[in-house]
Amino acid sequence: MPASRSEPRAVVIGAGIGGLTAAVALHQQGWHVTVLERAPAVEAVGAGLGLTPNSLRALDVIGLGDTLRPMRTWTDEGGLRTPSGRWLSRTNQAAAAARFGGPFVPVHRATLISLLLSRLPGEAVRTGTPATVADPGGPDRPARVRSDAEEWEAELAVAADGIHSPARSVLFPGSPAPRYAGFTAWRLVVPAPDVAYPPHETWGRGTLWGTQPLHDGRVYAYAAAAVPAGERAPEGEHAELRRRFGTWHQPVPAILDAAGPDDILRNDVHQAAEPLPAFHRGRVAVLGDAAHAMPPTLGQGGNQAVEDGVVLAHHAAPQADVPQALAAYTRDRLPRTSEVVRRAVRVSRLITLTSAPACALRDALMATAGRAGPHLALRALDGIADWSPPGEHDAAATPHGGTGGR
Numbered sequence: 001m002p003a004s005r006s007e008p009r010a011v012v013i014g015a016g017i018g019g020l021t022a023a024v025a026l027h028q029q030g031w032h033v034t035v036l037e038r039a040p041a042v043e044a045v046g047a048g049l050g051l052t053p054n055s056l057r058a059l060d061v062i063g064l065g066d067t068l069r070p071m072r073t074w075t076d077e078g079g080l081r082t083p084s085g086r087w088l089s090r091t092n093q094a095a096a097a098a099r100f101g102g103p104f105v106p107v108h109r110a111t112l113i114s115l116l117l118s119r120l121p122g123e124a125v126r127t128g129t130p131a132t133v134a135d136p137g138g139p140d141r142p143a144r145v146r147s148d149a150e151e152w153e154a155e156l157a158v159a160a161d162g163i164h165s166p167a168r169s170v171l172f173p174g175s176p177a178p179r180y181a182g183f184t185a186w187r188l189v190v191p192a193p194d195v196a197y198p199p200h201e202t203w204g205r206g207t208l209w210g211t212q213p214l215h216d217g218r219v220y221a222y223a224a225a226a227v228p229a230g231e232r233a234p235e236g237e238h239a240e241l242r243r244r245f246g247t248w249h250q251p252v253p254a255i256l257d258a259a260g261p262d263d264i265l266r267n268d269v270h271q272a273a274e275p276l277p278a279f280h281r282g283r284v285a286v287l288g289d290a291a292h293a294m295p296p297t298l299g300q301g302g303n304q305a306v307e308d309g310v311v312l313a314h315h316a317a318p319q320a321d322v323p324q325a326l327a328a329y330t331r332d333r334l335p336r337t338s339e340v341v342r343r344a345v346r347v348s349r350l351i352t353l354t355s356a357p358a359c360a361l362r363d364a365l366m367a368t369a370g371r372a373g374p375h376l377a378l379r380a381l382d383g384i385a386d387w388s389p390p391g392e393h394d395a396a397a398t399p400h401g402g403t404g405g406r
């Protein structure tokens with residue numbers, strides 16, 4: 001179906017965090033945007049998501065940063081603990097803001113998705129429409145995107161179809177699919193328990209638990225364990241969490257008491273086997289998990305997808321030469337996200353250690369590093385959370401000048 005309108009047409013495959021951010025940013029640039037989503041509805045799936053100052057500055061570009069920042073909950077101390085509750089390293093929101101030029105804001109994924117949807121025209125999102133790239137297009141021909149029943153021509157297409165991206169295998173057939181990262185993850189959002197719960201991440205032997213309060217009186221918790229891919233708990237995931245974490249420090253047992261079996265999401269974690277050769281082909285940009293799947297150990301998968309969407313729209317103005325704009329997008333995003341993936345994988349190696357001596361050594365080193373200088377957990381995000389988007393927002397938004405962006 002050729003575009004029959006004066007605005008150039010952009011078609012986005014996937015209405016996740018990355019696809020919707022790109023859609024909003026492109027719409028605000030003057031593109032006629034259609035988002036094709038496989039699911040029957042853009043649902044409140046997922047759990048919590050820690051927005052970091054880098055993505056909040058990207059969200060400023062599309063007018064959402066200041067809506068989200070007041071949702072920050074974490075004001076006092078938080079940090080890294082052992083299962084008995086001993087602190088290995090502490091930090092606080094003021095230190096985070098001073099280091100990165102803004103707060104950390106844990107939100108429910110559904111909150112971010114509905115804010116993004118609210119910035120798009122109602123007819124922009126087509127649900128129940130699995131799609132893929134039929135032709136990536138080129139300098140003299142549009143891209144073509146196809147679903148079972150329909151085909152769209154577009155001056156720009158965006159593959160934002162997530163970790164198992166069908167579009168990625170069409171665009172880069174020689175590139176290996178993401179591989180198992182060596183651990184499985186559980187996520188849950190429950191009413192806040194009636195115990196003190198400073199935000200924390202707690203590392204055990206091949207296991208991890210994290211707790212983040214949300215602004216609406218609920219709490220987001222996540223857990224991980226190094227197990228073979230595909231393993232599922234015969235007694236159910238709630239029982240499995242109790243078995244693994246029920247004796248850990250508070251608020252872990254209280255959160256498990258507040259949870260029911262239906263509150264728990266479990267996913268095996270996958271990561272890019274190697275960087276893609278480019279984040280575009282022809283007139284199609286690839287972004288988010290489709291481009292650079294990473295373990296959630298730095299909490300950056302969604303944050304990087306937001307950055308991708310805003311940087312893509314920065315380069316791809318409606319009057320731009322699209323193939324050239326996409327080459328600039330690849331130049332901006334591929335090195336940065338490859339580095340974030342590499343660092344997230346490095347942290348994964350620490351949390352998947354299972355031998356007692358290795359974990360004791362790890363904890364001793366963390367405690368020493370934590371004593372030598374506070375804010376160990378923040379240091380892991382140096383060069384990541386201090387990023388600013390390209391363009392006029394750099395100067396306004398970043399007291400640190402943004403080290404990782406361009």
Ligand SMILES: Cc1cc2nc3c(=O)[nH]c(=O)nc-3n(C[C@H](O)[C@H](O)[C@H](O)COP(=O)(O)OP(=O)(O)OC[C@H]3O[C@@H](n4cnc5c(N)ncnc54)[C@H](O)[C@@H]3O)c2cc1C
Pocket residue numbers: 013014015016017018019036037038039048049050051129130131132160161162163165166185186187222267269287288289290296299300301302303304305
């Ligand atoms: C345990 C865990 C904890 C995490 N914690 C954090 C965190 O704290 N901070 C953070 O930033 N990130 C976190 N992440 C990562 C984050 O969730 C992802 O990186 C992020 O959701 C990627 O967004 P996306 O838009 O690329 O993909 P997705 O959110 O997966 O969206 C892809 C969309 O495409 C749709 N789709 C797929 N195929 C098709 C098709 N053929 N046609 C049409 N639509 C299609 C899907 O239905 C989906 O809606 C975590 C991940 C896990 C597993």
